[in-house]
Amino acid sequence: MNSMSGATTSSAVKEAKRVKKGRITGSFGMTVLAYSITLLIMFPFLWMILLSFKSNSEILNNPFSLPETLSFDNYERALATLNMGLLYTNTFIIAAITIVIEVLITFMSSYALTRMVFRSERLRQSVTAFLLAGLAIPAFILLFPVYRLTLSFGLLNTYASLIIPYIATSISFNTLLFTGFLRGFPREVEEAAIIDGTGLLTLGRSVVFPIIMPVVATVFIFNMLYIWNEFPFAVTLISNETMTTISLGISQFKGRFNIDYGGIIAASTLLIIPQLVFFAVFQRFIIEGMTAGAVKG
Amino acid sequence: MIWLSKRRYILFMLIPTLLVYLGYIIMPVLISFYYSLTEYTGIGAARFIGLDNFSRLWQDSLFWISLKNTLIVLAVALLLLLPGSFLLALLLNVKVKGGNAVKALNFAPSIVAPILVGLIWVFILDPQMGMINVILTKLGLGRFALSWIGGKTLTPYSIGIVFTWQMIGFLATIFLAGLKMIPRDVYESSSIDGAGKLQQMLRITIPMLNETVKINVILIITGVFKIFETVLLLTNGGPNHLSEVMVTYMYNVTFTSGEYGYGMSIATVTFLLTLIFSLIYMSLSRKSIEE
Numbered sequence: 168m169n170s171m172s173g174a175t176t177s178s179a180v181k182e183a184k185r186v187k188k189g190r191i192t193g194s195f196g197m198t199v200l201a202y203s204i205t206l207l208i209m210f211p212f213l214w215m216i217l218l219s220f221k222s223n224s225e226i227l228n229n230p231f232s233l234p235e236t237l238s239f240d241n242y243e244r245a246l247a248t249l250n251m252g253l254l255y256t257n258t259f260i261i262a263a264i265t266i267v268i269e270v271l272i273t274f275m276s277s278y279a280l281t282r283m284v285f286r287s288e289r290l291r292q293s294v295t296a297f298l299l300a301g302l303a304i305p306a307f308i309l310l311f312p313v314y315r316l317t318l319s320f321g322l323l324n325t326y327a328s329l330i331i332p333y334i335a336t337s338i339s340f341n342t343l344l345f346t347g348f349l350r351g352f353p354r355e356v357e358e359a360a361i362i363d364g365t366g367l368l369t370l371g372r373s374v375v376f377p378i379i380m381p382v383v384a385t386v387f388i389f390n391m392l393y394i395w396n397e398f399p400f401a402v403t404l405i406s407n408e409t410m411t412t413i414s415l416g417i418s419q420f421k422g423r424f425n426i427d428y429g430g431i432i433a434a435s436t437l438l439i440i441p442q443l444v445f446f447a448v449f450q451r452f453i454i455e456g457m458t459a460g461a462v463k464g
Numbered sequence: 465m466i467w468l469s470k471r472r473y474i475l476f477m478l479i480p481t482l483l484v485y486l487g488y489i490i491m492p493v494l495i496s497f498y499y500s501l502t503e504y505t506g507i508g509a510a511r512f513i514g515l516d517n518f519s520r521l522w523q524d525s526l527f528w529i530s531l532k533n534t535l536i537v538l539a540v541a542l543l544l545l546l547p548g549s550f551l552l553a554l555l556l557n558v559k560v561k562g563g564n565a566v567k568a569l570n571f572a573p574s575i576v577a578p579i580l581v582g583l584i585w586v587f588i589l590d591p592q593m594g595m596i597n598v599i600l601t602k603l604g605l606g607r608f609a610l611s612w613i614g615g616k617t618l619t620p621y622s623i624g625i626v627f628t629w630q631m632i633g634f635l636a637t638i639f640l641a642g643l644k645m646i647p648r649d650v651y652e653s654s655s656i657d658g659a660g661k662l663q664q665m666l667r668i669t670i671p672m673l674n675e676t677v678k679i680n681v682i683l684i685i686t687g688v689f690k691i692f693e694t695v696l697l698l699t700n701g702g703p704n705h706l707s708e709v710m711v712t713y714m715y716n717v718t719f720t721s722g723e724y725g726y727g728m729s730i731a732t733v734t735f736l737l738t739l740i741f742s743l744i745y746m747s748l749s750r751k752s753i754e755e
Contacts, residue, residue: 198560204552205569208633211584212572214595218587227593231602272480279477284469298481301489303739305690307711308731311499311718312492335488338481367473396577398693403719414579418697421583428593435583439576446575450568453575458638461683 212439219433226428241433248423249434253409254416261326261412262394265333266387273338274383277345278375282354295346301339302460309336310403317404324407332400337390340460347459348382388449389456395442413438493735500729505722517729526705527730530713533620537709538688540624541631545684546677549632553639567640570633578630582697585626589613589698613698619707626694631687635680642676643669689738710734 218226219241220234276298285291313332322328360374376383398414405415417438424430446453500517504510521527556567573581588595589612597609612622650668659667670677692711695701701708701716708716714734718727 197555197558201555201558201560201563201566204555205566208570208573208629211588211629215584215587230593230595230598272484275477276481279474283474283477285474294478294482298485301485303743304489304493305686305735305738307690307692307714308496308735309489309492310715311724311728311731312495313488315495316488316492331484332488335484338485338489342481392575396575396579398577398579399715414577414693417577417579417583418693421697428587431583432587435580439580442576443572446572447568450571454568454571454637457574457634458641461634461638461679 212443215432215436215439219429219436221429223427223429226432241429242437244424244427244430245434245437248430249416249437251437254411254413254438257326257410258395258412261329261333262391264326265330265337265394266390268330269334269337269341269390270383270386272334273341273386274345274376274379275371277342277349278371280342281346281349282357295342298342299339301336302343306336306399310399313400314403324405324410326410328404329397329400329412332404333390333394333397337386337393340389341386344382344386344456344459345379348379352378385452385456385459388452389460392445392453395445496728496731496735499725500732502725504725506724510725513725517726518733520726521729521733526708526713529706530708530710533623533707534688534691534709536620537624537627537691538685540621541627541684541688542681544624545628545631545635546680548628549635549680550639550673550677552632552636553643556636556640557643567633567637571637572633573630574634576630578693579697581626581630582694585622585629585694586613586698589622589626591615614703614707616703616706619695619699620709623691623695623698623707623709626698627688627691630694631684635683638680638683639673639676642673646672686738689734710737 217234218230220237220239221230222235222238222240225232225235280291280295280298309332317323317328317331322331356378357370357374360370365374396414397412398418401412401415402418405411411419417435420431420434424434499510501512501514502510503513503516552570556563556570560566576584586594591597591609591611591614594612596612600606600609610618613619646669650672651664654664654668690711691709692715695707695709695712696715699707701712705713705716710730711734714727714730717723717730721727
């Protein structure tokens with residue numbers, strides 16, 4: 168074969184075909200495989216939804232058939248047993264206060280660490296590294312000391328008991344995202360504003376904050392999800408029923424419903440669906456936040 | 465920026481974050497280390513006993529069981545989750561109809577509250593009413609209907625499966641990001657040189673994903689050492705603490721038995737074991753930031 172020209176032509180043809188079809192277009196088999204695996208991974212959710220419409224005796228004796236009647240009895244019992252409103256109110260009040268404070272303070276510190284001039288560059292880098300080190304500290308080692316601190320401040324069973332540790336555990340992740348974003352963002356606009364005589368507070372509020380809105384959205388949604396799911400701190404610091412959060416409520420299902428499996432399943436379904444909807448709406452930010460934390464952290 | 469960089473401005477910007485961070489992250493870690501050197505029951509003052517807790521740990525068979533179980537979960541995750549998430553990423557990299565929905569659905573288990581994950585899997589793994597054993601019994605395979613959870617041996621393997629389910633979409637997404645970073649012309653020029661698909665996989669894809677693999681391995685390691693809620697819900701460490709993992713054992717010793725000093729020595733050891741890996745993780749990430 169007259170090697171060079173022949174090979175390049177045939178590869179050019181292949182390339183043209185490929186471009187026409189898109190990146191690497193899957194065959195029918197690939198598509199079926201992708202759907203099957205997705206179905207397999209979705210299976211526990213689907214199983215849960217199926218069981219939620221079955222009576223307890225059906226769950227135990229005949230779990231595979233479709234429900235005899237489409238019965239919402241389990242959901243009625245779940246709603247009667249659980250105070251859903253209370254779980255959501257507590258969790259969302261805690262989340263709202265936590266996120267507003269943490270975004271404000273970590274934005275301030277990240278701004279200082281990326282834009283302001285320190286006496287020594289070394290100091291600036293050490294403070295940044297110090298704040299990022301928290302990414303390596305797992306929550307379980309903090310539980311007992313935080314419990315002691317909360318006890319000595321007289322804060323057990325208050326919103327503040329969870330708000331403070333939630334702010335604290337968000338600092339490293341937020342610093343990572345904010346400093347990363349600010350470093351990659353040109354500072355000319357800010358400098359022009361300063362030359363025009365803008366003070367520090369106005370600068371932050373009306374020049375910088377609007378610029379970083381996309382990363383604030385990621386931080387906001389990611390931390391919302393964290394607080395929604397958080398369990399170890401909640402179980403350690405909250406024992407009062409009126410302060411119960413969503414995760415804490417779920418952990419009590421087994422006790423509350425005893426052997427009412429239908430009730431447990433229906434209650435779980437009621438709590439999982441809003442979460443899946445939240446994920447569906449904000450998936451871009453959530454996936455971005457989780458992978459950024461993993462890859463850059 | 466020098467105009468606004470007066471010392472009091474910098475302090476004003478940094479102090480709120482530093483205060484919370486020092487008070488609720490750094491100080492608690494140090495307090496944990498301190499309590500691990502004491503005997504403390506919550507009544508009176510903590511009594512300093514040096515390294516006694518650690519020598520007790522060395523002889524505590526329950527501690528070794530919890531470590532063994534944690535390592536079994538880790539082994540299952542490395543053997544199943546790591547290759548599984550890689551294969552899933554290869555599949556997700558192929559363009560199929562509704563590809564974005566497929567990606568999102570596979571990711572979904574990792575955003576569900578771990579406590580809820582535990583609860584869902586009770587209905588699959590439970591020896592009496594769980595799905596697996598009900599199927600096996602109906603098929604006349606009752607002798608294979610084992611105690612997937614709550615028995616003497618199988619719980620950590622089951623926890624490994626649950627962990628795999630939770631993480632697979634998340635790790636696949638990271639693999640996918642790695643795959644997208646491999647320039648396409650590398651594949652094109654290698655196929656001109658006559659490289660087959662398998663050769664491309666072994667010589668190009670896997671070597672070029674080196675960093676991504678390392679990140680995922682570290683995520684698996686740190687993730688496994690943090691497992692808590694799923695074990696709590698599936699077995700609560702039982703029967704007789706046989707299915708404890710390190711964090712549940714630490715939690716039970718600390719908050720159920722009230723042996724705060726001893727509990728903190730378990731927390732310290734668990735933390736140190738993960739820290740070794742976390743340091744590797746940090747040095748890897750430093751590289752990827754520079755790039």
